[in-house]
Amino acid sequence: MRVLRTEVALDDDALVTRAQAGDLEAYDLLVARHTASAYRTAVLLGAGADSEDVVQEAFVKAYRTLARYRGDGSFRSWLLAIVANETRNLHRSRGRRDGLVLRAAAARPDADVAGDGAFDAVLAGERRAALVEALRQLPVRDREVIVCRFFLDLTEEETARMLGWPRGTVKSRTSRALTKLRGLLDREGIRHG
Template sequence: MSVTSPEVPLDDDEFVTRAQAGDREAYEYLVARHTASAYRTAVLLGAGSDAEDVTQEAFVKGYRKLSRYRGESSFRSWILAIVANETRNLHRSRGRRDGLVLRAAAVNPDPEFIDDGAVGAVLAAERRAMLVRALRLLPVKDREVIVCRFFLDLSEDETVTMLGWPRGTVKSRTSRALAKLRGLLDRQEVHGG
């Protein structure tokens, strides 16, 4: 059976081990495999037009820190944690933490909203705009946990790794943040956006 057959997905851990031993091509493979989700993470966490720079810097730092990677979490969640830290550094250097998902809809439109008709497209755009407005009203930590769990579809373990929070905090903040988001969306619908 071929190593690249769909039944046997290539394991990041093999490439990490090879990269830790000095195989640059193995790390380049990891970069290629995870660039899209790293970029999406940077955008969703508010890097905006600097998302590409944040992503690149995260992979450079990841390469430098690779000897410290112990495999307690997946390589994906480990590198996304570095992306999150780089995005926070960007926020600090900008002096603001605003605009979590300003371009999220443009970068990765939700396929469930795609419709052939013009009416469907208008409604989908309105729903995305309403969601973006509501998310921007949430406190930063609430936005971060919502993005991790629902926009990036990270597991609870990956969210713990990425945000560096205790598991109980991730659970409780996710629950509270969803309740706040629902309340904001309900108010927007009642008041017409």
């Protein structure tokens, strides 16, 4: 007789514990749960067309080092730190080329657009394009902290862990980066909140 599984949403900690014990299905669930944010992280940090490769490599490395994950922070922030490191490795391996950062994000006009009607869609698209362009102009460290805090909604603590910075550095760099970003958007005449 087959026992029916009840659909219980396991939290990341439970899935990690099961995956560390060798449960591949649990790790598959973690991969499914975090692929979108890992991909978004890679894109926003500049992996561009190589984002899928970066994410795949990050999940492989995460699996290989899962035994070292101790749960000091969330699994998500631990994984996104690996994605960020893989993206940095990509930058080092192929060098810095103009227009690399956020190319995939700028090329995705099919992303969800807030508002109703064609006018709202066009306006939202123009604002998004201006934001992407302004973000491209920021220095790498400023761009990274903005992406972590506001595009990925990481806490200061998670951002500090992901970027390997002290929490105070995250706070001060976030403030300075936002000031720079606002200045760039003001020059373009884009309203911000």
